Amino acid sequence: MPAIVVLGAQWGDEGKGKATDLLATTDTIDFVVRTSGGHNAGHTIVVNGEKFATHLLPSGILTPGATSVIANGVVVSPDALFRELDSLIERGVDVAELKVSANAHVIASYHATMDKVTERFLGKNQIGTTGRGIGPAYADKINRVGVRIADLFDEKILREKVEAALDVRNHLLTKVYNRRAIEVDVVVEELLSFVDRLRPMVCDTSLLLNRALDEGQTVLFEGAQATMLDVDHGTYPFVTSSSPIAGGVCTGAGVGPTRIDRVIGVIKAYTTRVGSGPFPTELFDEDGIELQRIGGEIGVSTGRTRRCGWDDA
Structure with a gap:
């Protein structure tokens, strides 16, 4: 049973992290993969009586011998990623086996700014976003002005993409929301500061996972959010910005649907x-x-x- 998907079947908080951790501690899991969402997710795991909370990282980061993967369908805040990693390192967790997709989109500081400003502007029609920039980052991805992890390694491309993303946004901030414009140089400098630490983690995760499945290794795909928060099949518009259902796992990880052997839906009473x-x-x-x-x-x-x-x- 090499490819297993664990999903939430309600509105989240069903215990997916615990289910993933239980499966991952059977010594049969080689990879644990996040395929959607960002650091708006939250999984609580208890290991030897000690409580750990993961947000962006897969729960498998706590499983010795398993490789944790942040796949292409995830939106990644480098700042949030390294804060979470540092927190685990301080508690003695080995995080060396983390892989991040070169094609994953980046959440920059301006995404969080827009998320909070626009949510407040909605007044009584607020969606209930976490304000962490997940929606605006996915919007940039669909609008084809997003910054991907691979772009951080070429300053010229990075600057061009940030300029394109901020072109309309700064007009909105200054003329509609009466806020200060965001400077391109500040954003570029901030994103470049993560490059050296990110470099050894970044790879083609789709290729990595397909090769692992070809070799008969076991891959556990860990859902974030839940079915009823799916952007297509949930209680729209009060949904997340990605596709946290089984079909979303395939696009979010770059594996074909015929490779999925088992889907486990988690609910609570x-x-x-x-x-x-x-x-x-x-x-x-x-x-x-x-x-x-x-x-x-x-x-x-x-x-x-x-x-x-x-x-x-």
């Missing part, structure tokens, strides 16, 4: 949701408060209290 959007079985009474308390329902990434309700089959 009740349902939770972070942020805005419909929730038909939400509880507003003492039962809802009690579920929050017993389940410790606080978002790993956002720190926001999760909305709680009965399971909705």
Whole structure:
């Protein structure tokens, strides 16, 4: 069973990280792969009584012998990546086996700025974004003005792409939102500061994973967010900006659908949701408060209290 997908089947926070960790500790997993989302995800894992929280990194980063992969479908904040890595290194975790796709798109500081400004501008129609720049980074990807990890290694290309991305954005910031324009030089300098540390991690992860599957190695694809937050099949527009379903794994990792051997959907006995959007079985009474308390329902990434309700089959 070389290719396994673990997905959330509700609105997230079902325990995917725990499921991934349980599968990865069987000594049969060679690769653990993130294929969508960014550091808006949050997975909590307990190892030998010690609690770890991962956001951008795959949960497999805590599994000795497994190679962790951030694939092409993920949007990567280098700043968030290295903060998370440093936090794990301080706690004695070996992170040397991390691989990052050269084709993954970069979340720059201006993405987070636009995310927060536009969300506030929506007023009562706010989506409930984490404000971390995930949506604007995916928007740049679709608009073909995105910066990819590979672009960081060529300053000329990087500068051209940042200029293109900021051209319209600065007009919006200054003329619509009454904010200060973002300087191209500042963004380029910040992104170039990550290059030396990133270089040894970057590779063609699609080629890496397909070769691993050809060799009969076991690859665990770890979902972020969940089915009901899918941009096509979730409760639109209160969804994430990527495709966290099984089909999204194939495009997000660069492997064909015929290579997937098993898909595991994770649910919990009740349902939770972070942020805005419909929730038909939400509880507003003492039962809802009690579920929050017993389940410790606080978002790993956002720190926001999760909305709680009965399971909705």
